[in-house]
Amino acid sequence: MSEYPIITVPIKSITKETETSTTYELDYKLNAEPGQFIMLWIPGTGERPMGIANNEPVTITVAHIGEFTEEIRKLKEGDLVSFRGPMGHGFKLDKNSKNILLVAGGTGVVPLHLLAKKAKKEGYKIHIVLGAKTKNEICYKKRFAKICDEILITTDDGSEGFKGNAVQGAGEILKKHEIDAVYSCGPEIMMKFLAELCKKQKIPCQLSLERYMKCGMGICGSCMIGDKMVCKDGPVFSGEEALGFKEFGKTKRDASGKKINL
Amino acid sequence: MIEVELFGKRWKNPTILASGILSTTLQSLERVAEEGAGAVTTKSLTLDARKGHPGPNIVETDCGLLNAMGYPNPGIKQGLEEFSGWKRKEPLVISIAGKDEKEFSKLADSISKSKIKCSAIEAVMSCPHTPGYGLMAGQSSPETVGKITKALKKKTKTPIIIKLSPSTPGEVAAAKEAEKSGAAAINMGNTLGPGMKIDIERKKPTIGFGCGGLSGPAIKPITLRCVYDIYKSVKIPIIGTGGITTGEDLVEYLMAGASAVGIGTSVHYRGLSSFRRISNEAETWLEEHGYKNIKEVRGAAHE
DSSP, X not given: OOSSOOEEEEEEEEEEEETTEEEEEESOOXXXXXXXXXXXXXXXXXXXXXXXXXXXXXXXXXXXXXXXXXXXXXXXXXXEEEEEEEESBOOOOOTTOOEEEXXXXXXXXXXXXXXXXHHHHTTOEEEEEEEESSGGGOOSHHHHHHHOSEEEEEETTOSSSEESOHHHHHHHHHHHSOOSEEEEESOHHHHHHHHHHHHHTTOOEEEEOOOOOSSSSSSSOTTEETTEETTTTOBEEEHHHHHHSTTTTTEXXXXXXXXEEO | OOOEEETTEXXXXXXXXXXXXSOSSHHHXXXXXXXXOSEEEOOOBOSSOBOOOOSOOEEEOSSSEXXXXXXXXXXXXXXXXXXXXXXXXXXXXXXXXXXXXXXXXXXXXXXXXXXXXXXXXXXXXXXXXXXTSGGGGTTTSHHHXXXXXXXXXXXXXXXXXXXXXXXXXXXXXXXXXXXXXTOSEEEEOOOEEEEOOEETTTTEESSTTSOEEEESGGGHHHHHHXXXXXXXXXXXXXXXXSOOOSHHHHHHHHHHTOSEEEEXXXXXXXXXXXXXXXXXXXXXXXXXXXXXXXXXXXTGGGO
């Protein structure tokens, strides 16, 4: 009767992705839609949502940001990890679009990688902006080089590629090409500017949002944005819908439900 | 036909969102009401903010859900600010959880002094998995229930619902004590337990807190029996909360003596439309069986 049974598998490989992130391949195969997530369980520490970069083997990339990721980093190849999922609703590819633009900020590359692979298989022309603070933090450059027709790297400090943010990079691509749809995952402020840019240019966009998630299955209500549950209704929302949420790009809630600035 | 009246307010149907499910934000409560709930209950508010227990917070079992959230909430002050925007016609119930009668009375005082328009205050004394609160603080005993109810009555004129547990013996005595001490209604009950699920691959309990309260179809027979027994002993209305997933479950609770039912875990099995579907199904059943008013069926199993 379980919709989300706990799956326990060994870690197949661990690779240093960048100075600030690590990639884990799990000895398991999923059939997740791009943009869906798993809830990763570290006994004694907790459970957190993680984007899926590959279905076979299941691949996740973890940014080194807190106590939970510190626990993950203690794991070695062959150690067991447990997760539930895939959960949530992911990105939708529209058969009528030919040229798509993906905009990733930092480890936002993760769900976009699975999307790019699917889009490639289905014959889309794929442009991607990989945004990072600095060149040491650019994720998945090689992976995307194999899949995408155009890669634009942006760094805030100009240490590699276009000097500026990912939205400015997206603007450059939109000037050069006729883009039919935009997909993004990354810092919310970035996605807000991107959604506004897309609205202005009348290009449909889909964004993967993040909120403090507890149950992951649409019951506890921790991850609400507007009247939507990020875990169950999302995590992917249309740009239009996201712009309609009063909190979008402004506030989120902490573990207690207290409103805090983004 | 399916409308009920409780605490002087009309409910469009006898379903109420049980506390703790989709009730952290005002907008989630609004959505639940939009999806058909007759009334809604907020997440339980405590004096200070609480982050809650580590995850996993909710896991599935063969027959229901196990949860140990640990009362995550932003504290009474922020919570009341959040819910003060309630403008819908569906009655709003504010849930509060205190460690003792002093905390409960401070919480009630905060509500009285705020501008919030709530139809009732629900005082929870039955959480099975949070140290310092509910069952883990021995709050289910008739003496404690009486003490807390009296303390609340001193601080507020708003009707008080006492939320009891199906897990401990003495629930009838506790309900009688609540009534004697001035409660306006009994909510029977809370999750049952605590229970446990062990992941055999990891050789570890799956719930982050170790154990958690069981909800859903598995607990219905027990909570239903509690409602049945309490109905024989008190005159105040009873809200039955435990495993209601279909219209027939709702009718069963009405026959046991409930005036309304709390719904939570059904959201997992049948989605947010549970509220509308369960009340529509109950209405159809009542019509098909020749009932003209929902009142006719209340307590029918006792006749």
